[in-house]
Amino acid sequence: MKTLITELRPAILATVVLAAVTCGAYPLLITAIAHTVFKDKAHGSLITGPNGTVIGSALIGQNFTAENHFHPRPSAAGSGYDAASSGGSNLGPTSQKLHDAIRERITAYRTINGLAADAPVPADAVTASASGLDPHISVANAGLQAARVAKVRNLSVEKVKELIAANTERSILGPSVVNVLKVNLDVERVSQPVSPMP
Numbered sequence: 001m002k003t004l005i006t007e008l009r010p011a012i013l014a015t016v017v018l019a020a021v022t023c024g025a026y027p028l029l030i031t032a033i034a035h036t037v038f039k040d041k042a043h044g045s046l047i048t049g050p051n052g053t054v055i056g057s058a059l060i061g062q063n064f065t066a067e068n069h070f071h072p073r074p075s076a077a078g079s080g081y082d083a084a085s086s087g088g089s090n091l092g093p094t095s096q097k098l099h100d101a102i103r104e105r106i107t108a109y110r111t112i113n114g115l116a117a118d119a120p121v122p123a124d125a126v127t128a129s130a131s132g133l134d135p136h137i138s139v140a141n142a143g144l145q146a147a148r149v150a151k152v153r154n155l156s157v158e159k160v161k162e163l164i165a166a167n168t169e170r171s172i173l174g175p176s177v178v179n180v181l182k183v184n185l186d187v188e189r190v191s192q193p194v195s196p197m198p
Contacts, residue, residue: 047181056181061135064184067112068152070137070145072180073124074105077132088130102126113148136177139168153191163187 045058056062061072063081078085091098105126110119122141124134142164150160167183170176 047185049185055185057135058179058182059135060133062181064180067148069184069187070142070149070178070180071112071125073134073137073141074101074126074128075132075134076128081133083133086131086133088128088132109144113144115144135179135181136169137180139164139176139178142178142183149187153187155187155191159190160187163190 046054047056049055061081064071075081076089106121109121109125122138124138125141146160147157150157163183163186167179168176
């Protein structure tokens with residue numbers, strides 16, 4: 001029995017020390033570094049409005065539907081952009097339901113943005129992301145919506161395109177994207193509000 005206890009003591013001690021380090025000290029150290037060096041990101045990249053209230057996160061999309069706002073890509077998360085139900089539609093490329101939905105979205109996108117019946121439509125304008133919470137749209141998608149937003153907001157298309165450029169996030173690994181919430185906030189800032197967000 002004494003030999004067994006002698007043999008087990010190092011294993012028990014190692015388990016206790018490793019548990020203290022990996023379950024206590026390490027998470028506390030990383031949390032402290034994150035809150036010091038990356039404070040905004042550690043708190044969820046929250047975006048506040050003019051009065052200081054939180055209106056969203058730069059990392060989670062919202063469903064804007066008014067004509068005076070840029071619209072996000074479609075969402076299959078819950079009833080749309082439901083952060084508690086993140087996920088895709090799980091419809092595959094052979095799904096007739098997916099084909100019908102995309103066809104309807106293409107028609108609606110062309111109609112609301114005043115495009116020709118055969119105008120190309122960016123894929124992200126008519127397909128949902130895997131999470132259903134993507135806060136970004138492609139630069140091409142934003143560009144096609146610029147004229148609509150400018151007209152409703154009584155702004156020049158050039159001014160709206162400047163706002164798109166100011167909210168374009170460039171990536172080393174992927175294409176440049178536009179944060180929908182940020183560009184809509186900038187549009188609100190430079191024009192008279194037409195309707196409350198979203």
